[in-house]
Amino acid sequence: TRPIAARDYWTKTPFRQWITTAVFNAVYVDRVSGTPAPQPAGEAPAMPAPAPSPAAGTPDPEALRAALPEGDPLAPLVQALESGDSIVIFPEGTRGHGDEPQPFKSGLYRLAQMFPQVVLVPAWIHNVQRVMPKGEVVPVPILCSVTFGAPIELAPGEERRAFLD
Incomplete structure (x- = not known):
């Protein structure tokens, strides 16, 4: 199991990079301007229209990944x-800022389209802003709880906003 980590933040110092690489085996994601990418900073790349799969007009996961x-x-x-x-x-x-989740980004929907076989298990870390405050490299030893929800899946033809909500 690998956490996703923002490359610009978690590789800023040798210690941060070591802990995310050697200890947590993080997957780095580029999220700032100046990183090599074919699109302007802050804009999500347009996805070419994938070939529909046999299941009621849903996109073909392999075609989505290839595109x-x-x-x-x-x-x-x-x-x-x-x-x-x-x-x-x-x-x-990003890590949450309060007691309620912020709106989800579309990447989760795109991943659900590309990997329909992957089990999506929602989890809520209560007190995450105190356990792993912005600017800290290692968790602070404060009590927290994690609540796991029932697995969810993207329904055939489900719209992005409905899924993310």
Whole structure:
């Protein structure tokens, strides 16, 4: 199981890079301007229209993965899932800031389309902002709880916003 880590933050110092690489085996994601990518900073790359699969007009997962543009921020996550790794992501794009989740980013939906066989287990880390505050490298020893929900899946033809909500 591998956490997803923002490359710009977690490789800023040798210690951060060591802990995320050697200890946590993180998957790095590029998220800032100046990283090699074919699209302007802050814009998600357009996905070519994939060939529909036999199941009621749903996109073909293999075609979606093959159409992933070079430099797409999801590429390292796709590679990890193709290798059989489990990943831990914050679908908000960052650790939470409060008692309620922020709107989810579309990457979760795209991954669910590309990997319909992957089990998605929602989890809520209560007190994450105190256990792993922004700017800290290792968790602070404060009590927290993790609540796991029932596995979810993308229904055939389900729209992005409905899935993410």
